[in-house]
Amino acid sequence: MQEKQERKEARSAHKETKGSKDREIKWGKLDNTAHLFPVIAGEGMTNVYRVAIILKEEIQQDLLQQALDMVLPKFSVFNCRLRQGMFWYYFEENGKKSPTVHEEHTYPCRYIDEHRNRSYLFRVTYYGCRINLEVFHSLTDGNGALNFLKELTYQYLRLSHPELGEQYGNRLHKDTSLNTEDSFLQNYRKSRFEKSYKSEKAYILKGSMFPEGKMGIIHGHMPVDAVKRAAKKYDATINEFLVAVFIWAIYQEYLKGMPSKRPITTSVPVNLRPYFNSVTTKNFFVMVTATFHPKTENQPFEDVIGEVKESLREQITKEHLEEIFSYNVTGEKTMILRTIPLVFKKLGMKYIYNMAASANTATITNLGNIQVAPEYEDYVDHFSVILSRSKGQNLKMCLCSYKGTLTSTISSVMKDTKLQKAFYRYLVANDIPVTIESNGVYYE
Numbered sequence: 436m437q438e439k440q441e442r443k444e445a446r447s448a449h450k451e452t453k454g455s456k457d458r459e460i461k462w463g464k465l466d467n468t469a470h471l472f473p474v475i476a477g478e479g480m481t482n483v484y485r486v487a488i489i490l491k492e493e494i495q496q497d498l499l500q501q502a503l504d505m506v507l508p509k510f511s512v513f514n515c516r517l518r519q520g521m522f523w524y525y526f527e528e529n530g531k532k533s534p535t536v537h538e539e540h541t542y543p544c545r546y547i548d549e550h551r552n553r554s555y556l557f558r559v560t561y562y563g564c565r566i567n568l569e570v571f572h573s574l575t576d577g578n579g580a581l582n583f584l585k586e587l588t589y590q591y592l593r594l595s596h597p598e599l600g601e602q603y604g605n606r607l608h609k610d611t612s613l614n615t616e617d618s619f620l621q622n623y624r625k626s627r628f629e630k631s632y633k634s635e636k637a638y639i640l641k642g643s644m645f646p647e648g649k650m651g652i653i654h655g656h657m658p659v660d661a662v663k664r665a666a667k668k669y670d671a672t673i674n675e676f677l678v679a680v681f682i683w684a685i686y687q688e689y690l691k692g693m694p695s696k697r698p699i700t701t702s703v704p705v706n707l708r709p710y711f712n713s714v715t716t717k718n719f720f721v722m723v724t725a726t727f728h729p730k731t732e733n734q735p736f737e738d739v740i741g742e743v744k745e746s747l748r749e750q751i752t753k754e755h756l757e758e759i760f761s762y763n764v765t766g767e768k769t770m771i772l773r774t775i776p777l778v779f780k781k782l783g784m785k786y787i788y789n790m791a792a793s794a795n796t797a798t799i800t801n802l803g804n805i806q807v808a809p810e811y812e813d814y815v816d817h818f819s820v821i822l823s824r825s826k827g828q829n830l831k832m833c834l835c836s837y838k839g840t841l842t843s844t845i846s847s848v849m850k851d852t853k854l855q856k857a858f859y860r861y862l863v864a865n866d867i868p869v870t871i872e873s874n875g876v877y878y879e
């Protein structure tokens with residue numbers, strides 16, 4: 436049903452812009468991180484992620500559509516379509532109506548076809564009390580998407596609760612950012628064009644797979660205080676502890692506690708905004724890695740978390756983070772690379788991506804403690820985040836917390852759930868109560 440509606444919209448999309456041919460079309464460059472995603476995206480690896488807000492009331496489709504229509508024109512980062520130039524992809528202002536809000540009927544993080552969805556690179560769906568925002572990663576990262584989702588939700592609540600609308604009107608909340616700065620360019624330090632970090636091939640999770648497009652989702656809800664107490668036993672942060680437990684589960688369930696020539700390596704995105712005083716709504720993050728090298732049999736959890744802490748703390752410093760993206764931006768700005776036609780750049784980027792894909796076992800991202808404007812807090816139950824698969828990474832985990840409850844979401848295209856079970860069982864064994872929720876795929 437949803438796909439038929441999208442095809443209908445695709446056939447009529449060009450009609451919607453006829454009246455706007457005479458207006459000046461705004462355009463913008465992709466940020467440094469965004470260049471790769473259009474090159475590698477497809478039905479199998481969509482490069483689409485989801486941020487969702489779960490309210491304490493059923494979602495009304497007509498009001499959510501109205502809220503999107505009101506909010507979208509204010510966010511230029513979302514109000515655009517992707518174009519292909521001679522040397523680079525670029526964004527162009529989208530003059531069409533907002534994407535149609537649908538009730539969710541399919542699996543999360545499906546490919547966003549540029550010829551459907553009125554050429555927008557995001558979609559908004561709902562199910563029960565949940566509002567889903569799914570975003571093609573070229574637009575922005577999870578923090579940029581969260582900024583948009585919260586404002587969309589505020590507008591929705593003002594429509595569904597007239598007393599809120601009367602009190603606060605339709606103006607944007609003061610904490611909502613519309614900043615479109617390319618913070619990579621603003622903060623990079625010109626460096627010699629030589630690689631500033633290294634990687635090695637990692638252990639890859641393999642197993643029986645779901646058909647393309649099908650994804651299993653398991654959410655675990657747990658008290659933040661309980662996780663904090665467990666992490667404190669190992670002198671670790673919540674993020675370090677949960678990354679270590681995830682790696683421990685892989686070590687136990689896939690390697691059976693045996694040595695491995697290849698390390699278990701998780702890619703960990705780091706939000707750069709706090710380090711460089713940025714409020715950009717574009718991508719602004721880099722990847723670091725948490726690594727464990729299984730060298731002997733039956734190494735204890737203390738070995739795992741010790742190596743995870745060391746690897747993350749060495750990398751998560753302002754100086755090292757700056758070094759990573761400065762290397763990337765310096766490469767992009769070299770005259771030789773800038774003058775290479777896009778068709779050849781795409782070949783080069785695909786080659787580099789395929790080489791780098793073998794360096795990570797999985798990805799774990801953490802949006803941290805999400806805060807909502809006080810006047811809307813009582814309407815919100817929790818948030819969740821979902822990542823789609825990427826080359827060599829068939830299972831990923833996302834973390835976020837709201838009002839004292841941490842939600843971990845493990846998305847997988849593999850049928851086996853032994854890793855998920857081991858992860859949550861270890862948490863329970865460490866006095867962390869966990870409430871499990873899934874999308875039902877594993878019970879079909």
